[in-house]
Amino acid sequence: MKPIAAFLLVPLLLLVASLPAAAADHGSIVREAVIYISPDTSSAKLAQVERGRELVLLDKTHNWAHVEAMLGYAKVPDPAFIEDEGAERKTITGWILDTGIVWPSTPNGDRILFGAAVDSEDEASRRHGRRGAGQDALRLYYRVYDIYPTSPLAGEALYRAADIKWQFDKADTLSRPSAHEKESFYRQGINEEQMKLVMKKFPGSKWAELAAFHLIDNKLCGEWQGSSKCPDKEADLYEKYAKEHPQSPAAPEALYDAAYRRAALIEIYKTEDQSKKSEQAKNQAISLMQQLVSQYGQSDWSSRGQMLLYLVQQGVPTYGNVVE
DSSP states (O other): OOHHHHHHHHHHHHHHHHHHHHTSOEEEESSOEEEESSSSTTSOEEEEEOTTOEEEEEEEETTEEEEEEEEEESSOOOSSOOSOTTSOEEEEEEEEESSSEEOTTSTTHHHHHHHHHHHHHHHHHSTTOOTTHHHHHHHHHHHHHHHOTTSTTHHHHHHHHHHHHHHHHHHHHHTSGGGGOSSGGGSOOOOOHHHHHHHHHSTTSHHHHHHHHHGGGGGSOSOOTTOSHHHHHHHHHHHHHHHHOTTSTTHHHHHHHHHHHHHHHHHHHHHTTOHHHHHHHHHHHHHHHHHHHHHSTTSHHHHHHHHHHHHHHTTOOOSSOOOO
16 A cells, blocks of 8 residues: 555545444433433442433443433533533443433334423422422523434523523622622623624524523623613613514513603703703603504503503603602
8 A cells, every 4th residue: 555545545445444333322310310320320429410411422232322422511610502512511330220311213212302391491480499490491402403403492492401501691790899880891790602603503593582682781881870871771772672573572661661751861860950851751762662562462561551652741760869
């Protein structure tokens, strides 16, 4: 064999050798499980696997599955989303009882994972719910999209996973002292990658529209501090969203958020001796609330808009500590 031919054959052989691993089934689990060093419950325990963790099937024997379990990242605390393909993941290889595991070939596997995610999310909402249930729900929702990307549930599942992570990150952001700064650029923004993934993978869907609504959070002020600049800017953001996404489930909320800020500006402009702008804000608030009531009459946001409209028309301040 010529030297150059041998040189080219080496990477080809390496590629062929890697094909079985690349073709291995990827699944997930809807129960907590133990990974053992061998297919025997009396053997040494290697790790505990939580719900929604990714499993790579290596082999099967009787009621056991030889798997590689992805237990998160060694340096990144995110347990579900792959934000950096180069990040070092903590993996454990061992044997697990082949029960409660959902593989791509599992009948109704997408619905099983989605149902397990809903159950975990409900558990997380309970006062004494299962510890870590919120993270379980996040992982399980993501696995629906990851394992069954063409499922009718994939878009909603990916959005729900992104929404849970957004709420975790938002709570963390708001707990920091920088959350009280007036300007948004003074604080660390919420990671937008997962919401943008929803918008990229499911463009034009209601899940993409809801994801776009979340992104407004990063543009809001921490505290208005009695200044008209922040509520005026925020009202513009919400009005723009409602105009560009009239069919979004979040459109009524966006209109209410915009109207609330315009109503607040009625009093704020008075403190800044800008009576003309105060009257303009009142007219804008009334117009937005009338649009909300007429366009989304059956929603809770419409009822709240009706209440706000009544207060503004009655001349009742909706912002500040004004007392008769």
